Amino acid sequence: MTKSLMILPAQTRARGWVKFQPVPVNRYERTLPQEMERFSAPDLQRVHRDMLIIRTFETMLSNVKLQGNYKGIAYAHRGPAHLSIGQEAAAVGQALLLGIDDHIYGSHRSHGEVLAKGLSAIAKLDDAALMEIMKEYSGGLCLRAVDDGSHSSVKDLAVDYLLYGALAEIFGREAGFNRGFGGSMHVFFPPFGIYPNNAIVGGSGDIAVGAALYKQVNRQPGIVIANIGDASSACGPVWEGLCFATMDQYRTLWQGEHKGGLPLIVNFMNNFYGMGGQPVGETMGHQVLARLGAGLNPEQMHAERVDGYNPLAVADAIARKKEILAGGGGPVLLDTVTYRFSGHSPSDASSYREKSEVEMWQDVDSIITYGRQLIEAGIATNESLQCTAEDVERRVLKTYQRAIDLQLSPRVDLKRTACLLEQTMFSNEHVESVGVGKPDVLMCKTDNPRVQQLAKRSRSAIDERGERLPKGKCISLRDALFEAILDCFYTDPALIAYGEENRDWGGAFGVYRGLTEALPYHRLFNAPIAEGAIAGTAVGYALEGGRALVELMYCDFMGRAGDQIFNQLAKWQSMSGGLLRMPVVVRVSVGSKYGAQHSQDWSSMCAHIPGLKVVFPATPYDAKGLMYSALRGTDPVIFFESQRIYDMPEEFAAGGVPEGAYEIPIGEPDVKKAGRDLTILSVGATLYRVLEAGAELESRFGLTCEIIDARSIVPFFYEKVLDSVAKTRKILLASDACMRGSALQTMAAQIALLAFDELDAPPVVVGARDWITPADEVEDSFFPFPADILDAVHEHILPLKGYTVKRDCSRAELLRRSALGV
């Protein structure tokens, strides 16, 4: 309980100073001969070779982009290529001491980091392990393109495999590491500890935190590194990620083996430029990026600046920081100084920097400087370095020839029915537990006070005599959600839940009451007010193999997490070529009564983004069954709830809400009331107003409505709706989402297309007005209420005898509103 953390006035109000430690800047001073005590000669030679491989690989890409050929062999690559020519030492130095359990996440400029980490993994893995990885990955697709019998050893083959897998990915080929669905800015390869790279700059700033969280919660070996550009230090996800990563609770409240800071290095690859803007002196005020750590926690995140033009200085820093992380002292912030000779992208004319500045950095080019040091230390000769360079050139040329050959490296056929990309949009697996071992819980489920309390309630709104019970005596929608969630926590050890006020408070709307007693801190905790990081860390947690249930208190706050939900959560399964799964459930509560910024229904916005499953249950039975399906699936689900109906009891399912587990397939609508004359399809809490409208249509006009609750928006099974329309020949669709661009408009268009011959009137959508949500006192002018439904039926579907519309919804009025955009 946070009750143990008292805020004492005497202490808090006492006079004093906040003290900062000096931040180390380029403190490394070992010489190469000194480093020969800890590194073997082959290791030190490999550092040089690996830098050269990256340089040559990217020079090839640069030539392709700028000249349309490499060594006279033409190829047109229209996609991106953000090169890191000049930055090789920072990548190779970082990777030198990392194992395959150490995972790196990066950015758009990550070719160098990918190759460096891959080459380091190849050096560390034995032949059998390497062969297994290459044979297993993508069913051996990539290996078959490379293994032509010409290689002298498994490691020799593995280096070509790495270069080819990366290049084929950059060129969008099926044998690429991510089936060509990731591309240059996203190429990654988990078996070597290379995790997703993000084209949304700073995107890894919270995803990597979630990855480290996974390691901490599930006691997994290794560390996580977030490689982020210097200019991205201003990005919201980076700041939110840093706040999330440095929460005190890991040390103050988490217990036992879970206690301690996250095993995370937030590393800024500081090349002193954004695209053209300069953080130092122009777009930021920190002057020295390492200063950022000082504001975040008393350890100042052990931040320091490292000379990224010396690979061994970087390796030294990583070794020292890994020790801190191993002792639970993380997270750590590194400011790795580097410089790119290449432009931001090949079209960049470097108009923002002096040629002489680039030349000064070229004068201290790490590949040349380090090569010279190897020669001086007697580990290499001019000839041996020349020989390495020629070998690397040969390799890169061969890789290029393989990757551009359409016979050997075809592109995926996306025109085929059920094509590969379609298959990767959702993983559609059913896995009750993604974790291993026994779940950490604090008590037996039956001892839980809320479970005991709920045992005394009726499972249905209706008693044995058919009479309606008071709400307080029944299991409500919020209770039904709690039951499913609690149960899943006892099944899946890797399931965690967090969000704002999720612990102690019981979640803002009481769904989690009773969870605090059941779960230790590392499975249920309060997050900072950082909706972006709440969603983004869940992405990282899932990418590593976990399952997260996160909550955004109000739907409107999803705006803050827009990137993480729309660009990250939705996209990584398919951007990985189906390699990764994303078992994340985002609970989103749609408000009411609280005005424009707390009451909007954004389910349509989520439905618009491919890659998200979207559900919106309206009854306790459906909420529980859909929550089970969401938490046992492996896809991202945006789970909409409505604050209007958390206390609703079950009035539709015979027998009420079952005590045990059951699943409702995501996508399947449910007929809540049978009828003959008009079908009404509703989404979410609108159901209850639709039922009222249905009752009025029946009592006043003798029309019986078939009322179908969509329950899900994506995916959606149309069959029941089409069957109903075939019977009633008319359909109205209703939801609380604003009318323009509502998912119901898509459904209406689809129904018109599929059932045109059976319809007597066009499908009509009734949603909220295209306004901000007004105050509670006048919300019946905004959300669809029964009168709006009757108006729409009368005006557009079937004239109701003797009925007068309450509000004009004529053709002229619709055209007027549309012309005004309201």
Ligand SMILES: Cc1ncc(C[n+]2csc(CCOP(=O)(O)OP(=O)(O)O)c2C)c(N)n1
């Ligand atoms: C959210 C977002 N905003 C803007 C961009 C466009 N963009 C791509 S790279 C870049 C500069 C990033 O600079 P930095 O983080 O220092 O990384 P570097 O390119 O120097 O490696 C920008 C603005 C983007 N990809 N994502």
Ligand SMILES: [Mg+2]
């Ligand atoms: Mg930069």
